[in-house]
Amino acid sequence: MSSLLLRGFLLGLAIAASPGPIFFLCLRRTVVRGSLHGLFSGFGVATADGFYAAVAAFGVGAIATLLTGERRWLALAGGVLLVALGARIVIDRPKATEPRSANSGAPAESKIPRGRNGAGLAWAYVSTLGLTITNPATIISFAALAATLGSGLNGGYLRPALLVVGVLLGSATWWCLLAALGAGLRARITPRVVRGISTASGLAIIVLGLAALVSSVGT
Numbered sequence: 637m638s639s640l641l642l643r644g645f646l647l648g649l650a651i652a653a654s655p656g657p658i659f660f661l662c663l664r665r666t667v668v669r670g671s672l673h674g675l676f677s678g679f680g681v682a683t684a685d686g687f688y689a690a691v692a693a694f695g696v697g698a699i700a701t702l703l704t705g706e707r708r709w710l711a712l713a714g715g716v717l718l719v720a721l722g723a724r725i726v727i728d729r730p731k732a733t734e735p736r737s738a739n740s741g742a743p744a745e746s747k748i749p750r751g752r753n754g755a756g757l758a759w760a761y762v763s764t765l766g767l768t769i770t771n772p773a774t775i776i777s778f779a780a781l782a783a784t785l786g787s788g789l790n791g792g793y794l795r796p797a798l799l800v801v802g803v804l805l806g807s808a809t810w811w812c813l814l815a816a817l818g819a820g821l822r823a824r825i826t827p828r829v830v831r832g833i834s835t836a837s838g839l840a841i842i843v844l845g846l847a848a849l850v851s852s853v854g855t
Contacts (some may be wrong), residue, residue: 640795644802645809648685651777652678652810657718658702658764658771658842662811664725664837665760666818667830676757676813680764682804687769688778689803693796714770718845721767725838771848 658681666674768774823832 641802641805644689645806646797646802647799648682648689648803648806648808649810650806651685651774651803651809652681654777656771657722658768659765659814660840661721661725661764662814663818664834666815667807667822667825667833668730669756669760670822671815671819672757673760674814674815676760677764678815680761680766681768682807682811683769684765684771684774685807686776686800686804688774689800690796691731692778693799694793701817712849713844714767715848715851717767717770718841718848720845721763722838722841722843722845752760760784765830771822 658677662674662677662681665677822830
């Protein structure tokens, strides 16, 4: 049983750590808005990963077939959302004009907006949940998982449940690590670097969104 939990953990960690638009989005949110924003964004991704893992592990054939069959339209919707989100990030550059602390030269921590209000954190969670659900790469990853598992998890609910819990824990662990990394960077970088990270993240998200749109046309 423990091996299933470990397999799920490694799978969730590997899928979450794959470079993609959500990585740039969560990193940007952590650096610009604070670790809680990045953490809630990551938990939205982990929830979507857990959902797809449950579909694959429990063999919910109807849902899996529907998601795979509608992959083109999901890619189209996800691509449009990513392009719009990336453009907004590029246009709405963070106005990081905080005074630097006397000792480190970094922006004074108390001056950086944290965005910890409930509505902002809820939006951080829901937005990444929606983007991950419509991400064709996520669908393909877990469709491959379903094909690999086959009937290997038959015999009750405990075995597939352990795999799903492992995926959730693995994905959540990655996003906790990313939030901690982003928080460490945030305390040390200058406002110019913050703006550079924000712009680069927005452009990367736009490119990946365009790639999703191209893939949806080609399928």
